[in-house]
Amino acid sequence: MKKKWVGLLFAMMITAGSLAGCGEQTDSISRPRDPLSGQSGDQEGENKDGEDKDVKSDTDSGSSEGKDSNTEENSNAEANNNAGGNSVTVDGFCVVHDVEGLLMAIEPGAKIIMEPGEYNLSDYLQAQWDNADAGWEKIRAKGYVWMEKVFDGVQLHFDNVDGLSIIGRSNDRSETLIVTDPRYASLFTFHDSKEVLLSNLTMGHTDRGECVGNVLDFEACSDVMLVNMDLFGCGVYGVGTISDMAKSCGSFHFYDTTIRDCYYGPLSLEARNTADWYFYRCELSGSDGGGYVSLNPAVKYYFYDCIFGDRESEIFAFRDDFITVNCTWGNIQTYPDYSDSGYYEEGYEPDYEGPEIHKDRIKVAPFDAAVLKDSTWEGFDIVDEKQGSSCWRPVRISFAADGSAAISEMGTVIKELDYVCDGHYSAELFDKVGDHWGGVTLYNDPQLNEHMYMVITTENGGEWYYR
Numbered sequence: 001m002k003k004k005w006v007g008l009l010f011a012m013m014i015t016a017g018s019l020a021g022c023g024e025q026t027d028s029i030s031r032p033r034d035p036l037s038g039q040s041g042d043q044e045g046e047n048k049d050g051e052d053k054d055v056k057s058d059t060d061s062g063s064s065e066g067k068d069s070n071t072e073e074n075s076n077a078e079a080n081n082n083a084g085g086n087s088v089t090v091d092g093f094c095v096v097h098d099v100e101g102l103l104m105a106i107e108p109g110a111k112i113i114m115e116p117g118e119y120n121l122s123d124y125l126q127a128q129w130d131n132a133d134a135g136w137e138k139i140r141a142k143g144y145v146w147m148e149k150v151f152d153g154v155q156l157h158f159d160n161v162d163g164l165s166i167i168g169r170s171n172d173r174s175e176t177l178i179v180t181d182p183r184y185a186s187l188f189t190f191h192d193s194k195e196v197l198l199s200n201l202t203m204g205h206t207d208r209g210e211c212v213g214n215v216l217d218f219e220a221c222s223d224v225m226l227v228n229m230d231l232f233g234c235g236v237y238g239v240g241t242i243s244d245m246a247k248s249c250g251s252f253h254f255y256d257t258t259i260r261d262c263y264y265g266p267l268s269l270e271a272r273n274t275a276d277w278y279f280y281r282c283e284l285s286g287s288d289g290g291g292y293v294s295l296n297p298a299v300k301y302y303f304y305d306c307i308f309g310d311r312e313s314e315i316f317a318f319r320d321d322f323i324t325v326n327c328t329w330g331n332i333q334t335y336p337d338y339s340d341s342g343y344y345e346e347g348y349e350p351d352y353e354g355p356e357i358h359k360d361r362i363k364v365a366p367f368d369a370a371v372l373k374d375s376t377w378e379g380f381d382i383v384d385e386k387q388g389s390s391c392w393r394p395v396r397i398s399f400a401a402d403g404s405a406a407i408s409e410m411g412t413v414i415k416e417l418d419y420v421c422d423g424h425y426s427a428e429l430f431d432k433v434g435d436h437w438g439g440v441t442l443y444n445d446p447q448l449n450e451h452m453y454m455v456i457t458t459e460n461g462g463e464w465y466y467r
Helices: 003-021 057-061 068-077 100-104 121-130 134-142 310-315
Strands: 085-092 093-096 111-114 117-118 143-150 151-159 165-169 176-180 188-191 198-199 203-206 214-220 224-227 228-234 236-243 252-255 258-261 264-267 277-278 284-285 300-303 322-324 373-382 389-398 405-411 412-420 427-430 436-445 448-457 461-466
Touching: 093 100, 100 111, 100 117, 100 121, 100 134, 117 121, 121 143, 151 236, 151 427, 224 277, 224 284, 228 236, 236 258, 264 310, 284 310, 389 461
Parallel strands: 093 111, 111 165, 117 176, 151 188, 165 198, 176 203, 188 214, 198 224, 203 228, 214 236, 224 252, 228 258, 236 264, 252 277, 258 284, 277 300, 300 322
Antiparallel strands: 085 093, 143 151, 373 389, 373 461, 389 405, 405 412, 412 427, 427 436, 436 448, 448 461
């Protein structure tokens, strides 16, 4: 699967160069490293003798035939112009230069090359929401693109677009900018899609604000690859996954990608994710928060040669499910408190036996607000993961029927919260001024049906509770 993506991306880069009338070789950017073999894409293109294999001949084929070839190509391109005149198809690649052309080209298996320039989604979407023209009706009729009204504008959704690739023609990602004005709108939300590729693009909000719209959202998507992307300026998160009943997100790979300057953090990943995530030579920095990643024993997050900012370092450096190799860290101001002093009074003995827990077999459990209402959960720490042993700690969280919650230590309330449960696999916790404070995920053990575990995930990591 990874080798297939490498070949596709490289072919699109070569095609983009030839469409630009460039006779020079276009493989100046390193091909992504294969996370399974550990080889770079450049190594995969070499034969045993170290000679370049097929790359040069593929590149030359786009320019060696001279004027006759270009004339024939231009003729084919003109013959394949769409009715709106805002995109052109050449050898199976659709080249677009405006928002309508981009949306017109969205469909399963589409290979889209975006010309350099600024693409303001909100200008087009708001106009179509107010008074749809024939172009939008043609887009809507295909069934892959739809609009949704949000608080301060309109946002885009893509459904069932397996094999979709969108790549900026220029290898300088800053030259192809996709933005939206509404703070509550995500730029792209993908649903039920696999093998999606985004590359050579800069995407973000014109006004970060404090909002509910991520830059990119994914629901029930897998085998997603982001290469040489710059995601910025979101009031919530750069990349988010959405949980729903019986839906999850699978494997994601990020290469040479920056996620920066988001209010809550770079990532918001729900516990329903079912496969590991990989980050190569990425930068996560400049955000006001570290992000939100639900604790899921079945999933790990791998970071190779990545750079983390100050706030991002405070969460990514200490999570057991975050595996980091040769990464650069920011200035960490806040460290997790692993001492007993935060939980136990002097003379308190915390080492008596807590609930049995086996992280290798527990499963994410669906729940709704009725499960939390009028319930109290006791805190515990895992002592030995292999043996499944734990010890209690004198912390509990209680959920009231009116949507309020409280965390207490030794009978004293230390944190008052509100909770909202609008999905099937998670709930959100907010402090009393309305800011996001953490998330709630429930687990059960199929072999111990009476056992129910809760993980509360904040920017400082996850804490375990039991009922």
